[in-house]
Amino acid sequence: MSHVLFSIEDQIATLTLNRPEKLNSVTPEMARAIMTHVQHCNENDQIRAVIITGAGERAFCAGSDIAELDTYDTPWVFRNRPDYCDAIRALRKPAICAINGYALGGGLETAMSCDIRIASDTAKFASPEVKLGWIGGGGMAYMLVHNIGASNAARMLMTGEPVSADTALAWGLVSQVVPHEALQSQAREIAQMIAARPPIAVQTAKTNIRAAYAVPLETAIQYERDLQTICFATQDADEGRRAFKEKRSPVFEGR
Structure with missing residues (x-):
C-alpha cells in the first residue's frame, strides 16, 4: 500500500x-x-x-x-x-x-x-x-x-x-x-x-507573495511591477482584456 x-x-x-x-x-x-x-x-x-x-x-x-x-x-x-x-x-x-x-x-x-x-x-x-x-x-x-x-x-x-x-x-x-x-x-x-484563473498570473502571484516576505517595501513594489509587466505580455492577458470587452468568460491557456 x-x-x-x-x-x-x-x-x-x-x-x-x-x-x-x-x-x-x-x-x-x-x-x-x-x-x-x-x-x-x-x-x-x-x-x-x-x-x-x-x-x-x-x-x-x-x-x-x-x-x-x-x-x-x-x-x-x-x-x-x-x-x-x-x-x-x-x-x-x-x-x-x-x-x-x-x-x-x-x-x-x-x-x-x-x-x-x-x-x-x-x-x-x-x-x-x-x-x-x-x-x-x-x-x-x-x-x-x-x-x-x-x-x-x-x-x-x-x-x-x-x-x-x-x-x-x-x-x-x-x-x-x-x-x-x-x-x-x-x-x-x-x-x-x-x-480557472490564468496559470501564469497565478504562479506569478505566488512568486510575488514569497518575495514580499523577504525584501523592503520599495524593492517589493519594483519587483511587483516587473512581474506585472511579464504577465501583461502574455496571451492570457490579451484574452482577459478581449473577454472583458466582449462580455464573455475568458479561456486561459497558460501562454
Whole structure:
C-alpha cells in the first residue's frame, strides 16, 4: 500500500498522506515520494492547483516518524535528509492545505509551506518538538512568526502545547475553519476557482507573495511591477482584456 497517494482530476492534483494508523507521520520513503510528486506537478502544465491533505479522521500529519529518527547514522546525515517541507515549498503551482486533524511538528511546517490553509473544526496545531528536547527544522519559527506574530509563536514553540482550529483562525494561521465533513469539498472549491484563473498570473502571484516576505517595501513594489509587466505580455492577458470587452468568460491557456 502506498503511503503517499496522488491523483489528478480537472486540472487539480491531490496529494494525500496515507498512513492514518501512524497519524500520517512521514518516513524518508514518503519524503522522497512527495519530492517526486512535486516535480511532476511542476512539470505538468495541465495541473493548475494542488490540494494536500491527510487520510483518516484523526490527523493531517504528525510530522516525521520519530521511530525513524534513530536510523540516521550521524546528526550530519540527519541534517541532510530528504525534507518534505522543502519539497512542498518547491511547488510552483498554488497549494491548498486541507487540514483534517492534528498538524504537529513537521505536519504544521508542511501546512505552513502551502499557500492557503483551511482546517476542519477538529484540527489541532502544535510544535511539540521542545517536549522531546529539540526544535523544528523545516522553517517552523520563521513561518510561525510571519503568520501569527512573535508572541503567539513563542507560546507555541516554547510550550509545545496545541491550539484549536478556532484559535488558529483567530491568530491567522488558517484562512477558514469548516465542519469536518465539508473540508474536502471546500478545498476543492477553492482549487477549482484558482484552476480557472490564468496559470501564469497565478504562479506569478505566488512568486510575488514569497518575495514580499523577504525584501523592503520599495524593492517589493519594483519587483511587483516587473512581474506585472511579464504577465501583461502574455496571451492570457490579451484574452482577459478581449473577454472583458466582449462580455464573455475568458479561456486561459497558460501562454
